[in-house]
Amino acid sequence: MDKQTKLLAELLSASELMVIDQFMQLMVKNNTFERRLEKRTQNIELLNAKIVALEKKENIYQLEIQKLKQNSIDTAQTAKTSNTTAPQVVIKKKIINGAMIAQKIKSDVESVKGPNSSINKTISSNNELEHGVWTDPKTGLMWARISIGQEWKNGQCIGDADFMDWITAQKACRNFRLADCNDWRLPTIDELETLMKKAVSGYTCPNNILFQPKNRIDGSYWSITECDFHHDFAWIVYFGGGSAGSYSKNNDYYVRAVRTT
Numbered sequence: 639m640d641k642q643t644k645l646l647a648e649l650l651s652a653s654e655l656m657v658i659d660q661f662m663q664l665m666v667k668n669n670t671f672e673r674r675l676e677k678r679t680q681n682i683e684l685l686n687a688k689i690v691a692l693e694k695k696e697n698i699y700q701l702e703i704q705k706l707k708q709n710s711i712d713t714a715q716t717a718k719t720s721n722t723t724a725p726q727v728v729i730k731k732k733i734i735n736g737a738m739i740a741q742k743i744k745s746d747v748e749s750v751k752g753p754n755s756s757i758n759k760t761i762s763s764n765n766e767l768e769h770g771v772w773t774d775p776k777t778g779l780m781w782a783r784i785s786i787g788q789e790w791k792n793g794q795c796i797g798d799a800d801f802m803d804w805i806t807a808q809k810a811c812r813n814f815r816l817a818d819c820n821d822w823r824l825p826t827i828d829e830l831e832t833l834m835k836k837a838v839s840g841y842t843c844p845n846n847i848l849f850q851p852k853n854r855i856d857g858s859y860w861s862i863t864e865c866d867f868h869h870d871f872a873w874i875v876y877f878g879g880g881s882a883g884s885y886s887k888n889n890d891y892y893v894r895a896v897r898t899t
Contacts, residue, residue: 663866768793769817772847777832779896782822785851785859786810786893799851804872804887807860811895822895827863827873827882829896837880851892858891 766773766780770790773780784790786807787800802810807824814822833841833848839856841848851857856877865871865884874891875882885891 766817767847770795771817771819772843773899774832774843777829778899779825779829779832780819780899781833781848782814782816782895783847784816784849786814786895788849788851790816795849798853799857799892801890802860802893803890804860807891807893808862810893814895816895819897822897824860824862824893825896827861827875830859830861830873830875830894831882833894834875834877834882835880839878839880841877848894860891860893 767783770783770793771780772783784795785799786802787798789796800810811822811824816822833843835842858874858876858878861873861875863873865873868884870887871884872887873882873884
C-alpha cells in the first residue's frame with residue numbers, strides 16, 4: 639500500500655469514527671429525554687390516582703351523611719310518638735362529624751387538583767399572550783415571550799435582555815417569575831432547537847410571539863445541555879443564523895425560560 643492510499647484509509651477511518659461518535663451522542667440525548675418524559679408521566683399518573691381515591695372517599699362519606707340525615711328524620715318522627723329525644727341528639731352529632739370528615743376529604747381533593755398543583759398549572763390559551771407567555775402547540779412547552787432581563791408590563795415587553803454565563807443562567811431561570819408561575823427552567827438543546835429556523839434568522843413560531851433580546855437582534859441563547867466530550871462547554875442556539883453549537887460555560891449569552899405544562 640503506497641503512502642497516498644494509506645493516508646486515504648486513515649482519513650476514512652477517522653471520518654467513520656466521527657460519524658459513530660455523533661450518532662452515540664444523539665442516542666444519549668434521546669434516551670435522557672425519554673427517561674425524563676417517562677418519570678413525569680409516572681408522577682402525573684400517581685397524582686391522578688390519588689385524586690380518584692380521594693374523590694371515592696368523598697362520595698362514600700356523602701352517602702353516609704345522606705343515610706344519617708334520613709335516619710334523623712325517621713327518628714324524629716318516632717320521637718314525636720314516643721317522646722324520646724336522645725337518639726336524635728346522637729344521630730345529629732354523627733351527621734356533624736360526617737360532614738366535617740367529608741369537608742376534610744373535599745379539601746384534600748382540592749389541594750391536589752388546586753391551582754398550585756403542577757398538573758393543573760395552566761393558563762387559558764385565549765389570554766396567555768397577555769400574560770407574557772406562549773404555549774407551543776407542537777411540543778406543549780410554555781415559553782416566556784421575553785428574555786431574562788426584560789420586563790413584562792401592561793401587556794408589553796420592556797427593556798433589553800441580559801447577557802450571562804451558563805451557571806448564572808440556571809439561577810436566573812429558577813428565580814424567574816412570570817404569569818404567576820414559579821417553575822421556570824433553562825431549556826434543553828432539543829427544546830431550544832424547536833424554536834429555531836435552520837440556517838435562517840428568526841423563530842419557528844408566528845411573528846410577534848417571542849420578543850428579540852434587543853431591537854433587531856436575535857442573538858444566541860443558552861441551553862442546559864452540556865457538551866458530552868467537553869464538560870466545560872454547553873450547547874447554545876444562534877437564532878440570528880439558525881444554528882447550534884457548544885461553547886465555554888464562561889461565555890455570556892441570552893436566556894429564554896421555559897416550563898413544562
